[in-house]
Amino acid sequence: MTYKTQANASTKEAAYIEIFKALPGNSILLQADKGCYKILACTRGYLKISGVKEVDIIDKCIFDVFPSNPHDHNDTGESNLRDSLDYVLQSKETHELPVQRYDTENEEGTFRKRYWNVVNTPVILEKGEVNYIIHTVSEITELIKTGELKEKLKGLEILQNIILQLPAAIGIVKGSNHVLELANASALNLWGKNKDILGKPILESIPELEGQGIIELFNEVLLSGEPHFDNDVIVTTFRKGTREVRYFDRTFLPYYELNNNKPSGIFIMSHDVTEKVEAKKYAEEAKKEAERQKRLYETINGNTPDLIYVFDLEYKFTYANKALLNMWGSTWEQSVGKGLLENGYEPWHAEMHEREIDQVVATRSSIRGEVSFPHAIYGRRVYDYIFVPVFGENGEVESVAGTTRDITELKLAELSLRESDERFRNLADDSPMFVFIIDDSPEAPVSYWNKTWLQYTGLALEEAKGRAWNGIIHPDDIEEVMSHYLPAYQSQQAYYIPAIRVKRHDGIFRWHAFKGNPRYLANGAFNGFVGVGLDIHDQKLAQEALRQSEIQLQQKVAERTSELEKTVGELRRSNTNLEEFAYAASHDLKEPIRKIHFFSERLKHSLGDRMNSEEIRYFDRMESASKRMASLIDDLLTYSEVSLRPRVYELVDMNQLIGLVLEDLDLEIEDKAAVIRVDKLFTMQGHQRQLQQAFQNLIGNALKYSRPGIVPLINISYQQIIGKESGLKLTQEEQQKVFYSVSINDNGIGFEQAEAERIFNVFTRLHGNAEYKGTGIGLSIVRKVIENHNGHIWASSQPGVGSTFHILLPADSITKS
Secondary structure, rough: OEOOOOHHHHHHHHHHHHHHHOOOOOOEEOOOOOOOOOEEEHHHHHHHOOOOHHHHHHEHHHHHHOOOHHHHOOOHHHHHHHHHHHHHHHHHOOOEEEEEEEEEOOOOOOOOEEEEEEEEEEEOOOOOOOOEEEEEEEHHHHHHHHHHHHHHHHHHOOOHHHHHHHHOOEEEEOOOOOOOEEEEEHHHHOOOOOHHHHOEEEEOHHHHOOOOOOOHHHHHHHHHOOOEEEEEEEEEOOOHHHHHHHHHHEEEEEEEEEOOEEEEEEEEEEOOOHHHHHHHHHHHHHHHHEEEEEHHHHHHHHOOEEEEEEEOOOOEEEEEOHHHHHHHOOHHHHHHHOHHHHOOOHHHHHHHHHHHHHHHHOOOOOOEEEEEEOOOOEEEEEEEEEEEEEEOOOOOOOEEEEEEEHHHHHHHHHHHHHHHHHHHHHHHHOOOEEEEEEEEOOOOOEEEEEEHHHHHOOOHHHOOOEEEHOEEEEHHHHHHHHHHHHHHHHHOOOOEEEEEEEEEOOOOOEEEEEEEEEEOOOOOOOEEEEEEEEHHHHHHHHHHHHHHHHHHHHHHHHHHHHHHHOOOOOOOHHHHHHHHHHHHHHHHHHHHHHHHHHHHHHHHHHHHHHHHHHHHHHHHHHHHHHHHHHHHHHHHHHHHHHHHOOOOOOOHHHHHHHHHHHOOOHHHHHHHEEEEOOOOOOOOEEEHHHHHHHHHHHHHHHOOOOOOOOOOOEEEEEEEHHHOOOOOOOOOOOOOOEEEEEEEEEEOOOOOOOOHHHHHHHOOOOOOOOOHHHHHHHHHHHHHHHHHOOOOOEEEEEEEEEEEEEEEEEEEEOOOO
16 A cells, blocks of 8 residues: 655645544554554544544554553563564565454453454555554454354364365374374375374374474463464475475364363364465566566666657556656656646647557557657757557557657768768769769679760660670670679779770770779678779870880880990099099198198297297197198098998998997097997998998087086987888888888987088088087088988987987898897
8 A cells, every 4th residue: 555745745644544544444553663653543443342442542652552461471462563563664565463362451450361363554655665554453352262163173073074085184182192183184194194093192103293393382282272373384294105395384273172261182284385385486486587577678668768658548658768758858757647748749749649649549550650859958859760559458459659769860871871972973973084883793783874974875874774884895805894893892802904995875995994992881881882984095005106116215225224334434433533532632631731730839839938828829729720620621531432322331230330439439428427328239231431430420429519517318229110100201112111210319408400400511510619619511421321321310409408310221231130
């Protein structure tokens, strides 16, 4: 029984209490407050049977109104009733006390022994909690204590033949030894015994009962005179000599001799309910499974993005899942039980669905449609829906169920696809090339040709579809077409037909090339080809002319080759002369400088202390200028040498080469306490002296341009990369080559990135001689060396942070360490 809370609860509660008082039967309404269980209302029948007045019990705890009998320790009425009420409050289930002694106090203050049948029923509100308990009683004192039960027991002898044939196991035991006086056939069969056991103590005849609690129950019933009932009790039986465990409902009633108020024996009745218990267990398991299926159903319905709902035949919603409630922006209470208009449907929309519901009921079949409807969050959306009939037990339509799916995105995708297809066809029709679409088939049926093809062949689109191209392609070229198409179709790869003849509308064949690419559906499934055809007729004719001139071209190439060989020889002689000139020029230039330096030193020594400070400064400047000149000549000589690509390469171990460079620079390294870290490098084909000069210039610059007061840190590292990973603008061939990328990084003074390219120019310096000595040729030499080895060099820097020089050397001739 469930009560729904309302805003005017107090008024309605009073009305409910008056209704309760007028109910038939013997009941009181209790407040579900554990411990007290206050009486809120009572029926007239209850007042009559209990002998109390309404004014004496309302708003009082039930146990204050009906206390236990303090003079009889066997009175368990209050404790059993309290346990029953507590159980109902906790389990939220009805509980029954089939036979309960509960003595009542009379006006004289004494207690009268009374027996009752008691049923306690919970009243549950919307929150799922027990708020009230209905306590219903019926008195069975006379049935238990007086003539009716006694008459029934006395009549057992009369009914013995009937009892002996009953399917329930029935017996009577007497005395403190529990002598078995009566046992019907079902009892004997249950115990696996015969009639010889009658007249003997039951444990002597059936020792297997020992330890099963039977004797203890006999003693309890004999002592208290109270009947005992239990259900679904596990009992060990010995039917046909086989031990079995079965379930029984048992009744133990005190047996009274005539004119004797003290029981002399016990009437026993046991009913085998094993099948019922097992069926109950099965039903409980089935119930659990059904509940699980229900939870699963509710979970799916509650979490699916589809809208799920049910209409009754009055067009009102009897069910709406979470997605539909979210679309409405309302709750179950606000929406279910209401019609379409009440849930925000526009009149035309509501009328349309009502007609469709009528149609489903009349035709007993489903109906499907599409409709646009506003969503509470996402605005107007497009939905696909289906209504289906729900049939009752009589075969008639009792309701209409529906599901609705949001297909807005699908509709937008379809629109986009149509627009895309339209754009494709417009572009294709404007193309000077043939454009076609081939369906998914090994026969290459064409489903689309653009206007260019149709105008060229003189066919209409419907005429050109399918294998119509078979009559347009030159018969001798059909095999060529299929030899390219079939392998591409089987592998779902692109194909290219370099040259086939296509007949024009005037019957003239022209050469064309065709290219086809696979096309796919949105789900990734292969769906044929889309391709183009290009007129190459003029190129094809030109090929023949080219072939005819090939012999002449080969002759000219031979003549030109001979001329080039002569030119190469002259270049070699010129390079030799240039080298000799460079050596002679450097020697002739360096000799006067050496003499200037030599004689200035002798003159300075000869004059000695006779020179003043200004004259000494002149000599120092002259010596400095001569040294710079000598250095410049050396650098020019080196630059002239590296400007010539080496004729012979050798195997160069870069690890050893860097070691030699660091040995040459050991004084500078020691003077500046520099820290130099070098990765394990590689071995390559190159020019040892040029490479050593290049790396000495780079490392020397890193030492020279260090920041004052900062320990120079120089890192030399490399990695193997593919050309396209370098970020440089390389040739197509270089992008696919393997390179070693070497980086020389320092923490020196750095420079502006804008100067990163200019520093490799000859005689370019970013600082004056007063700050840093140099000729401005060192980095030009480095670039020449790297270019002689088919490599690349570039720099990145930041003032005050340091510089990094990046070197890219081809690895095709490199042998790993």
